[in-house]
Amino acid sequence: MAHSLSEECTPLKREYDACFNAWFEGYLEPVVSASSRPEERQKFAQEKAAEYERSCGKIWVQYRECVQKAVKEKGLGSLLEQARTENPLNDAPPSSPESSS
Amino acid sequence: MHYFSQLCHYDHPWAHVVIGMWHKYPNPHCSHVVTIDTLDRSVDPETGVIRTERILGCKQKAPLWVVKLFGGSEDAFVREVSFVDPRTQQATITSVNLSLSQFATCYENIRYYPTSGHRTAFQQTAEIQSRMALWRGAADKLEGWLVQRFEQNAQLGKMGFTDVLRSLWESKEGQAAC
16 A cells, blocks of 8 residues: 555554555445346445444544644645645546446 | 646556555655655545545656756655545545646646446546746736836936926026027
């Protein structure tokens, strides 16, 4: 696994990444294979979102706090804010015609 | 503005490619990417879409002329926002440079989508644009302001000299008249 911006945050980052990756693999496979009805899919997404919060929520809060501090210390805060203002990217970009959805 | 694009395929199912996305670095082929941090992540309980915002730290030497002109160091940072939609099997990643962004921007878009049960397409586009247009705008504005200031001063100068000439010669004429 790659390092964090700040060495101080690297152990927290690794713990968080491991937690997310384990959850993500379990999230993706059944969702992808599910040819289920929309409401079943939604129920699954809600359950999984709650599970993510339960398993990784605590380490995420610690890691995020560490990274936010590191971002400020490295003087990246204003550059990041500018990029977010110019392009918030709150929603997924629209699908391109080539993609088969 | 410069464009770059490529389309290729990986012989892996979409889910495997998307799981692999989070394991791409560190990578001996891309040793310039040295740090990765997640800044924000959310799972939409309605759609199931996962949005992730990350910051990537890169170390890559810039040519001397770039450093001389624009400053900067070999440390560069990139903001990356990705969306993974398990329902539609779409993954998109948008990246933009943070370092030197006052001079130029490089917007990269990546999309992974399945073309079959065992194949995934990788579509990559990038737009590279310097902000010289912005500078040009600022330069035009500066010129406009300078012209205006010059005209004002020229007007004042003319008025001032008219007064000088008038007082100089009128008083002499006055003296002469006496």
